[in-house]
Amino acid sequence: MVNSGAAPRTNSTAVVAFAASIASFFCLWGVGGVLGIVLGVLARGQIERSERVERGARLATAAIVLGVVHLACWVVAVGVTLALLFRPEPSIALSPHGSPPSTTMGSPGVAWPPRSLGPGSSPRLSSERRVGSITLVQIGSESGPLRAVLDAEWRKARASGAPAVAFIVTSDCPPCAAVRASLRDQRLQDALGATRLLELDAYQFGTELELLGIPTEAVPGFALLTEGARPVDYLHGGEWDADIPENIAPVLRDFVRGTRRARRYPWRGIPRPDETTL
Numbered sequence: 001m002v003n004s005g006a007a008p009r010t011n012s013t014a015v016v017a018f019a020a021s022i023a024s025f026f027c028l029w030g031v032g033g034v035l036g037i038v039l040g041v042l043a044r045g046q047i048e049r050s051e052r053v054e055r056g057a058r059l060a061t062a063a064i065v066l067g068v069v070h071l072a073c074w075v076v077a078v079g080v081t082l083a084l085l086f087r088p089e090p091s092i093a094l095s096p097h098g099s100p101p102s103t104t105m106g107s108p109g110v111a112w113p114p115r116s117l118g119p120g121s122s123p124r125l126s127s128e129r130r131v132g133s134i135t136l137v138q139i140g141s142e143s144g145p146l147r148a149v150l151d152a153e154w155r156k157a158r159a160s161g162a163p164a165v166a167f168i169v170t171s172d173c174p175p176c177a178a179v180r181a182s183l184r185d186q187r188l189q190d191a192l193g194a195t196r197l198l199e200l201d202a203y204q205f206g207t208e209l210e211l212l213g214i215p216t217e218a219v220p221g222f223a224l225l226t227e228g229a230r231p232v233d234y235l236h237g238g239e240w241d242a243d244i245p246e247n248i249a250p251v252l253r254d255f256v257r258g259t260r261r262a263r264r265y266p267w268r269g270i271p272r273p274d275e276t277t278l
Contacts, residue, residue: 036067
């Protein structure tokens with residue numbers, strides 16, 4: 001028989017359930033929320049069966065609600081963490097200005113990856129060799145200040161009545177290698193003529209090239225030089241599709257001859273000191 005005169009006591013299971021739900025936000029991540037829900041449901045059943053001898057139904061309900069909220073937050077947090085951990089790495093070979101890279105249609109210039117510090121990435125001393133009518137000069141890392149070196153090369157080119165073109169490459173750039181291999185093709189020979197092609201490693205000379213106003217964001221890059229190693233025009237491999245002579249030659253022919261043609265990536269010239277990049 002129930003003594004109706006006795007004061008109802010708080011259900012201990014409801015208290016434990018509420019404590020577990022609260023603790024789940026501080027230390028019992030995941031587990032505390034589950035305990036709060038399970039014990040909260042159990043406590044409500046005990047309270048209903050006690051015929052008002054026990055109280056704490058609201059406390060048990062609060063434990064259930066807090067447990068559900070905690071579990072929802074915990075699932076979202078775990079999902080975000082897993083998504084960050086297992087998301088695919090971006091491709092190293094990126095097309096300039098966000099264009100999609102292409103493997104079958106050639107590379108529209110590739111952004112060079114962080115430099116590998118292994119030996120042999122660029123020559124220490126400059127070397128010069130003839131590729132048909134073209135003079136290919138590999139600028140060495142110990143050749144001296146780059147502005148002076150390029151200005152001297154420009155003067156040699158001017159003395160022979162030929163243009164001087166900075167050829168910006170990296171050692172791990174397949175399109176750069178494709179252009180280099182195409183130099184022997186008669187179409188490139190006709191396009192470039194006696195051009196003095198100055199090959200520069202973007203890893204080695206990146207800072208100095210940027211100070212000269214020669215972009216280094218995409219390779220292969222080409223800068224038509226004038227006195228003082230100043231670039232008067234620039235383009236990169238994004239101006240053609242597949243890296244084959246029949247695509248490369250017309251673009252470089254117009255480039256070295258100063259013939260204006262529509263470009264996919266027009267060069268805006270050397271940035272002014274007060275110019276803000278958007």
